[in-house]
Amino acid sequence: MSNIVKAAGAVLWRHSSAGSEIAVVHRPHYDDWSLPKGKLDPGETAPIAAVRELTEETGYDAVLGRFLTTVEYSVNGAAKTVDYFTAKPVSGEFTPNDEVDELRWLPFAEAQALLTYDSDRDVCSRAQQLPVDTTTVLLVRHAKAGNRSDWAGDDDLRPLSDAGQRQAAALRPLLRTFRPEAVYSAPRLRCVQTVRALASDVGAEVQLDEPLSEQTFAADPEAGLKSLLSIAGAHDTAVVCSQGGVIPHLLDMLAERDGISLTRKLTGEVPSKKGSVWVLSFDTHDAEDPRLVAAHYLPSALPAPS
Secondary structure (H helix, E strand, O other), X not given: OOOOEEEEEEEEEEEEOOEEEEEEEEEOOOOEEEOOEEEOOOOOOHHHHHHHHXXXXXXXXXXXXXXXXXXXXXXXXXXXXXXXXXXXXXXXXXXXXXXXXXEEEEEHHHHHHHOOOHHHHHHHHHHHHXXXXXXXXXXXXXXXXXXXXXXXXXXXXXOOOHHHHHHHHHHHHHHHOOOOOEEEEOOOHHHHHHHHHHHHHOOOOXXXXXXXXXXXXXXXXXXXXXXXXXXXXXXXXXXXXXXXXXXXXXXXXXHHHHOOOOOOOXXXXXXXXXXXXXXXXXXXXXXXXXXXXXXXXXXOOOOOOO
């Protein structure tokens, strides 16, 4: 449905002496108070658009966190959807501009009282339901690598195809919106190639993780789960690239363990397309026992055809 207008935004939050505060903005063109948001540019995905809109409207460079919800409504007869994330500022400051002439940092209750729209108040409520300072694991299925039957060599060394290289290139800016500090991969060439450029971007080495490879995970799923939870507890944000024989089963284990509902196919299976990303949000207040509190599926980093 190409006639749907797609947008993205965020609940931008920070710690203060009084607790957590969020940013609400006044838009003089509409004379309203809202959460920062805006339409996707051609070729953008929602995470990239959310970060760009935050910078344009608030002046802050931000790191994305937990996915919150998708809001749907109609504008002048056209359907519009807005994907919302939590986000935390890392640099910058507000300067009045043509779109936004005032920004206020307010506690949640005061922000909700000021916001003009019920939908924005609902987004804030969702942000409050769980900790805002979750840690993130971006669980990536490796990009396309051709058919296994067409590769005569060691399958561990099967490289990305041309289509897979395009997928990996598209993943690179999307994953950067979450500002990962560590990059892990199953020790398979196609997995490493999927995230190697990203690791270079963030100044990290790709760390190989054997328990998250298909063969090892099949023999000992609990070791794979333990490895992922260890990564979640060790970093604010990490990328983990694995395989189709691991990701759905691993997510089922996590969801059952922590009581989380997952997006599923009509068959009931957990989706895991090549080049897709699961944004996993963990409560790590108990660092030895991270708990999954939210999971959001991004089926492709490539933009949808217009």
